Amino acid sequence: MAMIMYFVKRFLLLFLHTLLQFLLLRCGTSLDTITVSEPVTDDGKVLVSPGKTFALGFFSPGMSTHRYVGIWYYTAPEHTVVWVANRDNPINNNSGVLSIDAHGKLVLRVKDQSQHIWSTDTNVSKSNNNISTIAQLLDSGNLILTHDDERKMALWQSFDYPTDTSLPNMKLGLDQRTGLNRVLTSWKSKDDPGTGNWSYKMDSNGSPQLFLYQGKVPWWRSGHWNGDGWSGIPTLQNTSLFNISLVDNENEITTSWEVLTPGLLSTLVVNGSGLVQRYVYPERYSKWIMVGEAPFDECDKYGKCGAFGKCNKVSNEVECSCLPGLQKNASGVCVRKRGAASMCGSGVGFVKVPNVKVPDTSAARVKTGLSMEACRQLCLNNCSCTAYASVDAREEKGGCMNWNGDLIDTRVYGDGNGQSLYVRVDAVELDDLYHSRKTEAGFFASKKRLAITVVGMLVTSFLILLVVHLVIKRKRKGSANQTMFNEASSILFKDSPKLDERRGKPDLPFFELSTVVAATDNFSAANRLGQGGFGPVYKGQLANGQEIAVKTLSKSSRQGTEEFKNEVLLIAKLQHRNLVRLFGCSIHKEERMLIYEYMPNKSLDFFIFDEIRRQLLDWRKRFEIIVGIARGVLYLHQDSRLKIIHRDLKASNVLLDAAMNPKISDFGLARMFGDDQIEANTNRPVGTYGYMSPEYAMEGLYSTKSDVFSYGVLALEIISGKRNNHFHVGSPCLNLIGHAWDLWTEGKSLDIVDSSLGDEASYPAHEVLRCIQIGLLCVQEQATDRPSMLEVVFMLGNEVNVPSPNKPAFINRRIIDSGQDASGCAGAPASVNDITISALEAR
Known part of the structure; x- marks a missing residue:
């Protein structure tokens, strides 16, 4: 009898427990774990992290009807998916089940079928105490598979298998103990989260750096870690908003980042256009805001100027030139002026190239603890060494990199964000540089004598010109303003075939309307940058790849043709690094447009x-x-x-x-x-x-x-x-x-x-x-x-x-x-x- 009562009590307790669980679910209680008895099915049920930051469940991206298991931000109104389990194996209907199987693995399958569509790649054996495994969604956005005990040690985690998005405190890079390499890979499209063509990964060779690949072709690199951040991403360095770090030891070579503002949501995404973009989500804006992206411009394209070339962006123009001691041959390739043999003899030395992103460091040899003088001597003693640089942006901290062979992907920063590269040159090149500086010094030493000669010539010329000047001064003074106005009127405000005769004039370049229409995709809404007092502004790209901003004069604008004429006549004549550059204008009937460099x-x-x-x-x-x-x-x-x-x-x-x-x-x-x-x-x-x-x-x-x-x-x-x-x-x-x-x-x-x-x-x-x-x-x-x-x-x-x-x-x-x-x-x-x-x- 006692035995019967025992089993009745056990049954009642089990029944009440099951009923309570059912009622809690019906009342909308969110679970954050998947157990053997509590799978996630495709019926609207989702896992929600304890702090209600992330959710996990089934979804269909964009216009697709396929079903995927993913993780997204739970609190953001926009459905921002940050991880997808079965990205390359979608389910065609709502029959998916995400559960823990008999072997303790997390598996995705279709109802009434045993075949797995996706599963964790870790074989989890049960312990002697018969402790089961569970999957738990954390507030970090990490889905972990763990034993159902107090330790909660991760047996598997989604952070080790990212898709296109990096989250705060997620590692990217190589685990040298297991060989696991955490890589970001773009979606195929907004409707298909399948593995796309763009990947962002750590290159652990030489001095570690991050690469963006198009397929297997390197497209852009971050530059090496210089102590403050990745040297090739000056606008994405550590700030009061983010902290970026690198771990480089025998166990791992990984990078991660954290948000320093509590409650601020943020992501780093590799998109299908080949851009690495950082977003933040301030709650009061109710939308994601991009706060940085790479690559920035044409000079960031990997190897833009070839071996031993350096790329410089000046006034939105890309300039490719050779490093010291080299010159371009007939094919436009940088070659040694006097051949490689001249690089291994007496008198060779180095020329400093300041403010650059140093060449690809995957082939560089790194020596820690060396001073810059020791680094120089190390390179000088090796005839194959072509350049050296400090590992750290602050050279006094030591650490040495030197290159043997080609120097690839060097670019110049005009704002002092780069570091110095010391390029090996032969004795003749050093001698030429010495004599050129000596000549310059000699010139300034004798400038007093030269000044006397020049002044004498100028006085004679001035007396002759003065007579001519006095004769024409009055005519010039009376007609100068009228000439400028007539020129502006004939060029800017009168439809005439003679406009073609003015095209190509350096101060007033003209653009065909068809060129502007093509560049802005017919002034599409997607290219609209904003609205000013002048009118709407559009982003565009010319056939040569030049990015532009097109400012159009709207009919409702409180500014008109006077301001248009004024802007063209003034800014076309102004050239300064702190003034926006006007590329030209376009006039067609009543249409008035100004074409600027894109900011x-x-x-x-x-x-x-x-x-x-x-x-x-x-x-x-x-x-x-x-x-x-x-x-x-x-x-x-x-x-x-x-x-x-x-x-x-x-x-x-x-x-x-x-x-x-x-x-x-x-x-x-x-x-x-x-x-x-x-x-x-x-x-x-x-x-x-x-x-x-x-x-x-x-x-x-x-x-x-x-x-x-x-x-x-x-x-x-x-x-x-x-x-x-x-x-x-x-x-x-x-x-x-x-x-x-x-x-x-x-x-x-x-x-x-x-x-x-x-x-x-x-x-x-x-x-x-x-x-x-x-x-x-x-x-x-x-x-x-x-x-x-x-x-x-x-x-x-x-x-x-x-x-x-x-x-x-x-x-x-x-x-x-x-x-x-x-x-x-x-x-x-x-x-x-x-x-x-x-x-x-x-x-």
Whole structure:
């Protein structure tokens, strides 16, 4: 009887347990494990990680009806799949079952069939204690197969078998104990997650580096690990947002990354277009935002300039040249000037090539702990050694790489992001370099004698030319402006077959409408970059591979033909690394288009006013941007052929290239000044609230000091990460300028610094303070008090005593317009470039 009661109790307990499990499932409780008795079936059931970050279940990608088992972000509205189990073996219907089989493996099969469609490749034997295995989905996005005990040791994990996506703390690379190589491989298409043609993998030879392959052909490489990050990905280095690391030892050669901002979702994806892209998902945006990609440009294409060649991107033009000691032969291949035999004799040495991504390091020999002098001597003693370089970007840390044979895939970085490569040259080459430097030194030593001769010749020539000049001066002076206007009118605003006669003119190149249509895919919505005051802007690619941005004049634009003509006539004559380059224009009937170089990182406001993206700009990069903008404005004011007042300098008119170098754009409102002209007046002040100087906004007076004011506002915005017109602290009418001034007078200027830069230990406080002080000097009330851009550039580049600023403008004023809120303070700033300010009054 006791035995019967025992079995009845056991039955009731088992029944109640089963009933409870059923009720929990019916009430929507999410499970995070798969057991022998709890498989995942294709009926809408999903596994959800404990913190509800990831989900696992069946899905159909895009327009496909095939079924796959995958993992995706559970909290993101977009169905972002990060891992697929049966990517090359889809199921044709909803009969799939993911379960633990009798051998303890995780298997995918079709109902009522024993054949496995997919399974873990680990044979898991049960222990003596008969402990079963389970599969668990973790909050990291990792699916692990483990014993159902307290240890939870992974017997198998999805992180070891990635598809196209890398997640935080997931390793890529080689396990040297097991031979496992973790590789990212693109999907075939958005409708097919099958193994695609692009793969991203670690090359453990020489100094480790990552390669992107198209099939088996290397397409791009990351460069070697230089201590701070991958040397060929300057825009994806460690920031306040991410930390990238490398483990290189006898057990593994792997890289991983982590997100430093709690709660921020992020992925690194290899897509079907051959790009490695990093995305973040800020919750308040409800969409994924790309914050970096590689490769960046044509120079990043592997081996672009061949063996012993180096690639340089100058003003969007790709230049291939040979490394020192080599020259191009008839076939365009770099060869030794005097043959390989000359490289092994007395007098050979090395020439320094600075700021480069060093050649492919898979063939390099690496010696740790060697100084640069020891590295040089090691290469010098080996006749086959063609070059050497430091392993670390900071040469004083030691470590040596040297190459035997060809040097492949060297590229130049113009912004100082690269490192130095020391190329072996023969004695004759060294002697030529020595004599060329000696000749140059001799020239400067005798420049005084040369100057006397030249001055005598110039005086004679001047006397002759003076007579001619006086005769034609009056005619030239009266007709110069009219000639320029007539030329612009005949070229830009009149349909005529004679346009063809002007094509190819260096200052005003023309593009056929058909060329622009083909480049932009008929102005497709997918190529639309945005909308400006001028009109919509489209991305395009010319037949030669050149990427362009096409700015079209819309009929509804508040800017018109005057601004179009102004931009063409001005910017076509300007050449500076901190000004956006105008390739040309296109005119067809009523259509007006400007063709610019394409800026992949959009505009400065896209970064500094975004809580996530501005974390990618550390202080060093912000300072480089501040200095770059200053140099661009100085060129406009002083060094260009035409003295230019920009009149609309603001964050959205500063574009960023692939290396985050600033380039000033949008010259539709700019004006030319004579060399001796100080200021001008207009009855129609145009520009953007918050950046206008007081004399321009209230009286229509503009000068170089108007641009200086705008620059000062922009510098303070870059430092603080806040808009001047959107800044409200204490008083609802206080703007960024006023807040910066209050902190300056209180001796607390560093309180204005963007919090994403960290505390004072994270940046050079003295340099930041100098920039804040310069910004306040630029926004002073009186134009005569403001420094010139030459003085600004000098103060930025030198440790000098910066004058104390006077009270700035607009800290106690408000603008009367329709954008005011109920309190009488100005509301959101106008983004229009063509606004007349009718009145300003004290608050």
